Structures are given as C-alpha cells and as structure tokens.
Amino acid sequence: MEPLDSLLAARWQMAVSLGFHIVFACIGMVMPFFMAAAHRRWLRTGEVVYRELARRWAYGVAIFFAVGAVSGTVLSFELGMLWPRFMDIAGPIFGLPFALEGTAFFLEAIALGLYLYGWDRLPPRVHWAAGVVVGIAGVFSGIFVVAANAWMNSPAGFAWVDGQATDIDPVAAMFNAAWPWQALHMTLAAFVATGFAVAGLHAVLLLRRPGHPLHRAALRIALPFAVVAAFLQPISGDLSAKDVARRQPEKLAAMEALFETQTRAPLLIGGLPDVEAREVRYALELPGLLSFLAFADVDAEVQGLDAFPRELWPPVVVTHLAFQVMVGIGFFLMGVALLYLWARWKRPGWLDHPRFLRLLGLTMPLGFVAVEAGWIVTEVGRQPWIIYQILLTRDAVTTMPGIWVSLGIVSLIYALLTVFLVWLMRRQIRALHARPVSDFTTPRSAS
Amino acid sequence: MTPLLAFIVFVLAVSLALYLLLGGADFGAGILEWLTRGRDQRRLADAIAPVWEANHVWILLVIVILFVGFPSVYSTLTHYLHLPLLAALLGIVFRGAFFAFRHYDVGVDPAHRLYAWGYRISSVWTPFFLGMTLGAAFLGRIDPAPASFVDGFVAPWLNTFAAAVGLFTVVLCAYVAAVFMVGEVSAPSDQTYYARWGAGLLAAAVPIGGVVFWTAHRAGYPLLSHFLATPAALAxxxxxxxxxxxxxxxxxxRRVWTSRVLVGLQLLAILGGFFAVEFPTLVRLRDGSELTLLNTQAPPAVLAWLAVALVVGVVVVFPATGYLFWVFKQGPADSDERAG
Known part of the structure; x- marks a missing residue:
C-alpha cells in the first residue's frame, strides 16, 4: 500500500518542483535589470557604491541563475517522467515556445558569463549591455515558457479526433488565447515579487546598519521597479480574470467560490467555502461586483459551479483561498507603493524612517507568496484537466508505482538547497558588513 | 528521409556531440579534480566558470528536439528510464548548486570542503547515469507491457551493459577535460602533468570500451558484429x-590545439560510429520493435516550425557562443587575473 497514490504524489512533485523553480526564475529574470541599473549609475556618476552594488547583485544573480537553470533542467525531464502521456500529445503541439525558450535561455547564460567575468575584459559599454541582455533574454524566456502553460489552459492549434491530435499548427498553439494575459501577469509578478524582496532585504539590513550607503543605494534602485509593477499588476489581474471568465468559467467560479449561477454575482472577500453545503462562510460580499469585474456589467450572469458536472469541478477550497491570498497581497503591495509615492512627494523623511523600513521588510516574502498562490490558482484551478477539456490529469500520470518516494527525495533536496541558500546569503551579508563603510563612499579610480 | 527531417536530425546529432564534448569537459573537470585530489581546484574551476552554464544548455536542446520532434522517444525514455534519469537529475542539481556555491560563497572554510566533495561526487555520478540511460535506450530491455515493477522500471537499465556505458562516459569526460586542461595552464610542468593524465585516461578508455562491447555481447546485443557489418561505423x-x-x-x-582537435575528432568518431550502427533507431524495446527517427517523427508542420526555431537559435546562439569563447578562451586560464 502506498502512502500517496501516484496521481497525488506526481501532482505534489510537480508543485514542489515548479514552486521552487519559479522563485529562481523570477529572480533570475528581474535582478539583472537591477544590476544593470546600478551599473549604469556607476558608469554615469562614478559613485563607487553603485559599482559595488552591481557586483554584489551580480553574485546573487549568478547563484540564483545557477539554481534556476538546474531546477529548470529538472522540470524539462520531469514533464515526461511524471506525465508521459501528456508529453506524448502535447510535446509536438506546444514545443515551439520551448524551442524558442531554449534560445533565450542560451543567450541569457552566455550574456551572464560575459557580464560576470567581463569586468576587466570588455569595453565598459559592451559589458553593461551584456548585463541588460541577461535581463531581456530572461524575460523572453519566461514569456515563452508561460506560452506553454497558457496552452494547457486554452489548448489551440490542433484538431482532437478519437483521442489523437491531428492538423497540428504549432504557431496557433503558441499564440493561444490565454498567452498574452498570463505572460503579462507573470512578468509583472516577477518584477513585483523580486522588487519587494530585494527592497525588503536591504530595508531590513538598513535597520541593522542605519545609513549604510550600499543598502540605501539598493533601495533607490529596487523600489521604483517594484512600485511601478505593483501599480500595473491589478490592471493586468483584471484583464486575466476577464479572460478566465470567458474561457474557463468553472475556474473563475472556483476562484470566487461561486456555487450558483446568478446575475449580479457578488465578489467575495475572504471566506471559507464549504463544498458539501455549497456555501461560503465568513466572507464579505460585494453584490454585483463579480459580474462587473468579469463582464463589465453589474447585471451580467456569471456561471457558478452548478453549471458544471460535479466531477469536473476544480478543488474549490484551495483555488478560492489561493486566489484570496494572491489578490490580498497584490492590493497590500499596491498600498505600499502608494505610500511610497506619497511620501516621496510630501514627506521624503518617512522613507528613511524605521517604520517604513520595517514595512518594507514585511513585503520581502509577500510578493513571492503571491506568486506561489497565483500558480496554485492557475494549476489547481485547471484540475481535473491537464489539458483543458482534452486530457484528464489522472489519464496522463505515469504508471510507475512509488512516486511518493521520488516526491520525498525531490522535496528534501529542494528544502536542503533552500536552507543552504539562506545561509549563503547571510554569509555574503556578514562579509559585506565586515567591510568599512568608507569602502563604499570614497571615490576610487575605476579598475 | 526528407530534407526537413535530415536537418533536425543533424541539429540533434550536433547538440548531442557538443554536449559530450563541452558538457563532458565540464563534468570531467570535476572528475579530474577528484582524481588529482584537488591539486588544481582553483584553476580547474576557473577554466570552466565563464562557460559552464552555456555548456549545459546543449542537453536541454536535445530534450526539446526529442519531445517536439520525436515525442514517443522522449515519453518512452522518461517513463521507463525514470529511475536513472532521476538519479542524473539529482546529480545535475547538486553539481550546479555546489559549483555556484563554491564559486560565489565568501571566504575559505570547512563549508568549502563540503562544496568541493558535493561537486566532485556529482561530477562522476551525473555522467555515469546519463551514460547508463543512453546504453539502456539501445539495449532492448525496455518492456512496454511490464509484468512487474522490476521488469518495467529497473531491469531495462540495471545491467552490466548500461553500467559499462556509464563508466565509459565517465572516463571519456575525464579524458576530454585532461586534454583541455593542458591548454589552460602555462607552466610546462603543469602541461606535462595534464598531458599525462590525458594519456592515462585514454589508456583506460580503450579497455573500458572493450568492456562495453563484451557486456553488450553477453546481454545478447551484438554491438561488435553490427559495427563490423556497417562500413561507416567500421571506418x-x-x-x-x-x-x-x-x-x-x-x-x-604538449601541442594544445592539435590535441584538442584530435580528441574532438576521436569522440565524434566514437559517437558517430555508434549512431551509424543504430541509425535510424533511437530506442529498442523488449518485444523487438524499435522507435526510430522515422516512425516517431512528428508531422511535417511541427518539424518545419521546430526547424525555424532551431535556425533562429543557431543564428542567435552561435555568434554569441563564439564571442564568449573568443573573450575568455584566448589563453591559459591561469595567465591572468579573473574578476570575482
């Protein structure tokens, strides 16, 4: 008897692998922009603190990129190891973005090699440009991968005849309906999460070393990215929700825990769905707002879960709660962004205030919690399908028994790596703080 | 074979060959570090640091070409060879992580011993299991209707032939790395040191290659007679x-570039000979059927777009890789100060 059946174990293993990889993928695609921004300031102003910052951040990028690269390699195999039947069908259809992603990733790796080791070998502008290319290639690679996931939500580019895909059109598959919205939402999420994580980290360090020039410079660079992205993200979220309402009404119903089809559907804030009783407890209801957000009309009818056979419902509790967490954090971070802008305009002194720094410290993990929650909404909300309305997840899973063992191994290793990385970062910071502050203020000749 | 398929097979073969050469040298640097007991830890790491990420993208290219262009080859291998692939993946994760940790962590203290050992062990472990997987793909013990867990998921790869291919792969990796290192050090005594390792590993590779043929023969896979019967492979x-x-x-x-080119040719000859024997087979099943480049190929529209993506990739990646190597590989790794 197995403690976990293969389907559940495989889903968990996929969740652990993706959940781990996504953090590194986000950091790997956004941090290079911070690093390049710091580098540019150094080139322009000659202030040595920005060169030091670019170098410190480049170390971070190198470590996170390496872990992101290997955990991404794991995923490229795991897709087949856990879901062989899925890859048999999907590989030829959604492979085009993967092939393009390979190119983007390759370019990213090359540009990173040039940047990290090019300090004394490349002309300054070329060197800086290599850093920018790392970021751009990273964003492209993320957008391509999301195309493949979006295809699972809105399969396109083939005809489904007797359990076989025919007339495959890889371009139509890549340009599926969900891609633009998912790619936009994910890219912004990466900027929000990484921006606040970096700003939060340096804010915490600034509390420990008040006025440390490196951390102040870090905040000056990371926060504007985070703030801009945090303002744009709710807009992109709204576009995404409208798209889901059109294409995957049962996913929207699960996100909102809407059991009954209704006009003037309410938007729920919080609440714990009770699937048996088909009701939601402890929720704040805003009448008509869901209809409005989904279809731009308070009287529009929104399909509830009752419009779908029970066996095709996504897990409602998980989807709903994850959605609440994501949206809640998204609005909280937008609030922080608003506070930042207002303070910058009216009360610049607040930005150095320990309370504001503590608030930023609080945001450090939040963006990534929202990213994880968002992926739970996307993936769990698509269940029981692995390819929406084409292939059930349980029909795609490997026939190999004992997947719970590999789930255990993979989880253990990723947990160990996480501990290692935290410890490693603490060491980097300790080494940094051991250096005299004058290292970061006295102008030195450029080497 | 259509020109389209031929092009994709060509890129697949080139990617695999480059992975064996570049990724292999990379793994080999870790194996060599073990064999030489960390004698030149710093130089070995410096030699590969700027290019090591790029060296491992080739395996991703192989994987993507397989699952897009030859989907059932990919799904059969990942399904039935789940366990050796899982082992290889764990090696890849540990190796990448420990290499990065070691390179970017501060200071020198006991933690670095852990990184070094993690990196060295996974440098042997990973190519061993990758080689094992390759051997298992061709041996013909993959059973599409297995009677038990062992028949289905263990027997296809846990055998002497697959192990011999794994070992052969490990030795080849170390050999390539040793020859490569001759050009990465400048003192004649250091060059001689690596040249000797190169020659020694080459001497080890020959009998181990013989073991591959012998274990194949014992497992009922007449690899040698196939080699002898295929003119291209024999050549x-x-x-x-x-x-x-x-x-x-x-x-x-101590001719750096001559040695590198000759070793490259030799490895290409070994790999090419093997694929000439097996062409167009990629996976052999227990029931005698085969998954080939021809009977598993995706529809033409898929292959056409895959080809477009690959051409885009070649146009972008090759000049960039060339630039990377041109910047960093113009002289021995120890001839200058590396930024870090």
Missing part, C-alpha cells in the same frame, strides 16, 4: 583507433 572505429597514437604523440609534445 569511424578505425579513425578512433588510428587517432590513439597520434593523440598520445601530440600530448607528449
């Missing part, structure tokens, strides 16, 4: 053999 085997004395001589004279 490749002949080239690889004729290169043996030339490489030994070139290493003795």
């Amino acid at each position: 490749a085997l002949g080239v690889a053999t004729l290169l043996l004395p030339l490489i030994a001589l070139s290493l003795r004279r």
